[in-house]
Every structure is written in structure tokens, then in C-alpha cells.
Amino acid sequence: MDVVAVSTSNLLDYLHDPSPRTLGRSALEWLDRLRKPTVVHVAGRDRSRTRAMATLLHGNEPSGLLALHRWLLEQHTPEVNMLFLLGGVYPAKIPPALSHRQLPYGLDLNRCFRQPFKGEEGAIARALLAELQRVKPECLLDVHNTSGTGPAFAVTITSDAAHQALASLFTNRLVMTDLRLGALMEYSEQEVPTVTIECGGSQEEQAHQLAYEGLVRYTSRADVLSQEKAEWDVNVLRNPIRVELAPEATIEYRLAPTGQADLTFPPDIERRNFGVVSPDEPLGWVGEKGLSILTAIGHNRAETMEQILRVKDGQIYPAQALKAFMITTNPVIAKSDCLFYAVKATGEPIF
Ligand SMILES: [Zn+2]
Known part of the structure; x- marks a missing residue:
């Protein structure tokens, strides 16, 4: 199947099982072709379930985009349907590409996933939430980079077994916070296990590699929510x-x-x-x-x-x-x- 440009929201673009031709040779070439925040659907072996992953909510945090581009180019068939949300396409496209966290004078998109959905970023956040509500994924990841260098960690608002299992696909450090900032990970409140993954620094090759390896684990396993299957024992840091x-x-x-x-x-x-x-x-x-x-x-x-x-x-x-x-x-x-x-x-x- 190739790209089908069906738009159910004029704020977002949609790709269905994109072909290597659509994706370009590099993530930068693909980013250059993206016009709007983009929703990517990939059909899985089990079509009754979907897992979701958001990334690029910050335009200067490329690990998730690089991992997704590589994974899509390799044309994997995931275990279940996959829904990918590329949020900050507008800031990411500002030259030099992948250098702007948010638009100049714009809002931080990952602070806009709550009422009153202010400004253009609020409208994009609301449209992305509508996609999640439509597809009803069994879980959600939001893949970021840290601003400096450093080890990967996960962040969540709940540290139950399902959240720990999700985090363990990428890292053994899970930060649990009661702070509410309007971040996408607060989608956990909708009873959908949601974890933010901070892959390490945006310029670090090992952060990109971790994002890719975590994505492969996330898409290839029948069960990503049971702790018995967890990759690592998770060390929880509570309410920093x-x-x-x-x-x-x-x-x-x-x-x-x-x-x-x-x-x-x-x-x-x-x-x-x-x-x-x-x-x-x-x-x-x-x-x-x-x-x-x-x-x-x-x-x-x-x-x-x-x-x-x-x-x-x-x-x-x-x-x-x-x-x-x-x-x-x-x-x-x-x-x-x-x-x-x-x-x-x-x-x-x-x-
Ligand atoms: Zn970020």
C-alpha cells in the first residue's frame, strides 16, 4: 500500500503504510517533504489492537523521527497496528532543520495537551488527542531527547506494572511525577498507559540507536505491558x-x-x-x-x-x-x- 492523503483534520496530514519512495532516503529528506504535523498508520498482524507513539513534539529532538524513518524504510510488519504522531513538524522544518524546540513566539507543544488548548499549538495538540481518542491505542509512548547529554530515562505520572514494562523497552530509570504541565504523558489519565521516553542528548548517536531499538521492541512484541516480559528491572524515582x-x-x-x-x-x-x-x-x-x-x-x-x-x-x-x-x-x-x-x-x- 502507498501513501493515501486522506485528511480528516486540516491541521494534520495522514500517511498510511508509507513506501520507501514516500519517505525519502534520509529522515531530513522526509522532514523536508512533510508539510504539517503528520499521522502515520502502519497495519499490523493483529488488526484488532493499536499501539501509539508520538515524537518530535519538540522540533529539536530528532531521535524518535530518525528511529521512525529507519523503521519505516525497513518496511517491518508490526505485531499490532501502529499509530505514529509527528507533532512539531513546523518548528523542526525551520532552517537549519531540527534546531528549534518550538516556533519563535510559539508555545511549547508539550505543554498544550490540556484545556484551554491555547494558540496554534493548542489546536494541534487537540487534533492529536482526537486521533488517539478515535484509534483507542492500548498504550502510548512519547519519544524525546534531553537538552544536554546524559543517560536515557522515562517519565510517567503513574508507576504501575504496565508503565514500568513500557519504560523498560528503553531504559531502567523511570521518573514518576505528580506534576501536571499539560504534557502528552498525562494521557495516562485516560486509562491508557503512557510513558515519555527521554532518549539522551539530541546530538548523541547512542540516543538515536536506543530510540530505534526501543521502537523495534515496542512494535515486535505481542505483549509490551506485562512486567514479567520487562527488558530490565526498573528503578523508580518518585516525585522529584x-x-x-x-x-x-x-x-x-x-x-x-x-x-x-x-x-x-x-x-x-x-x-x-x-x-x-x-x-x-x-x-x-x-x-x-x-x-x-x-x-x-x-x-x-x-x-x-x-x-x-x-x-x-x-x-x-x-x-x-x-x-x-x-x-x-x-x-x-x-x-x-x-x-x-x-x-x-x-x-x-x-x-
Ligand atoms: Zn522534549
Whole structure:
């Protein structure tokens, strides 16, 4: 079967069992041919069930697109029907391709999967949700890259056996969060096991490879929701607090503070990701404003910083042994999204 351009929504394009001719020789060539956020259907051996995977919700996170392109080119027949949702086609197409998380002046698509579905991104999110509601998949993955480098992990709002089994197709680290941000993974609330996969850095070959291998496991197994079949034992990190930087604060990544910035991290701070940091290990430096430029958000409310960080002679130390992750060295992400997440060294919540 070849491409059938049936549009049930003018916001989305549709591909059915696309042929290698439709896909182009590379993922970039395929992206160049995509005109809108795109829905791809691939018929499986068991036509009574469907699994879904979204990716490219952030236009600069290519692992899922690269994996999907490779998998489609290889013309696999999946165990069950597959529904693929390519969200951020518009930002991804802005030259140089795959460099924009979202449109300039646009919204973050992965914060728009809830009322009031604001702006163009909200309309796209609503159209993608309508596709899911129509097809009723047995589970949903949303494949991303982290902003820096670092190991892969999964994120979910529920950590039951089905969610752990899904995560284990890609990684043994599962972050469970009660935070609600309007992300697609909140589709779990519709009783459809949903897991976000952060494959590692967008420039990392091993992240692309992991996305592909995980996709092969996801599409080729009769059962992806039973833990007995899980690839790895999953290590669950519960309810991390989210440490945010004040919008007006400045951050630098240097080996020593210049005195100009409110916060200074060493350039290799990312190596702390998922490691345990003990209270005697310095993380970075604060300026005159101290820790007042940071906010810790847990369970949708602000918490005190004292249980997380402390300052001694201008240096920042953990207040207790912590496991931190999603530490970024991208100052734009640090300011617009979040600086890092943290749990106790045991994986339990700090609050
Ligand atoms: Zn992302």
C-alpha cells in the first residue's frame, strides 16, 4: 500500500503504510517533504489492537523521527497496528532543520495537551488527542531527547506494572511525577498507559540507536505491558522536585565564577545526571542574591530550598544526599524550563 492523503483534520496530514519512495532516503529528506504535523498508520498482524507513539513534539529532538524513518524504510510488519504522531513538524522544518524546540513566539507543544488548548499549538495538540481518542491505542509512548547529554530515562505520572514494562523497552530509570504541565504523558489519565521516553542528548548517536531499538521492541512484541516480559528491572524515582531559576536571573557555565552571574555551574555539570551527590560535594556558585533566585516546585507548589541546597562561602552544596537529573547546560532551557530535578539518594521524594 502507498501513501493515501486522506485528511480528516486540516491541521494534520495522514500517511498510511508509507513506501520507501514516500519517505525519502534520509529522515531530513522526509522532514523536508512533510508539510504539517503528520499521522502515520502502519497495519499490523493483529488488526484488532493499536499501539501509539508520538515524537518530535519538540522540533529539536530528532531521535524518535530518525528511529521512525529507519523503521519505516525497513518496511517491518508490526505485531499490532501502529499509530505514529509527528507533532512539531513546523518548528523542526525551520532552517537549519531540527534546531528549534518550538516556533519563535510559539508555545511549547508539550505543554498544550490540556484545556484551554491555547494558540496554534493548542489546536494541534487537540487534533492529536482526537486521533488517539478515535484509534483507542492500548498504550502510548512519547519519544524525546534531553537538552544536554546524559543517560536515557522515562517519565510517567503513574508507576504501575504496565508503565514500568513500557519504560523498560528503553531504559531502567523511570521518573514518576505528580506534576501536571499539560504534557502528552498525562494521557495516562485516560486509562491508557503512557510513558515519555527521554532518549539522551539530541546530538548523541547512542540516543538515536536506543530510540530505534526501543521502537523495534515496542512494535515486535505481542505483549509490551506485562512486567514479567520487562527488558530490565526498573528503578523508580518518585516525585522529584523541580528547581527553577527566576526569569530575571543570570546563569553562566564556567570553571570559576566571574562575579557577573547570579548562578554559575561548571561546564561539566551534566556528568552529575542520575549520580548521587553527597552534601560535601559543591555543585556551583551563587552571586549576591544567594539562593533567592531559585524556586523548588514539588506537588504543584513551591517548597523551601533549605532541604535541597545550602550555601557556604558562595558555593552551593546539596543539603542532603541527592540524585539530580535533567541538569542542563543550555542557559535558555535553564531559564525557560527548569534547572534540574532532584529526589533523595534513595529515589524517594524530598518532600
Ligand atoms: Zn522534549
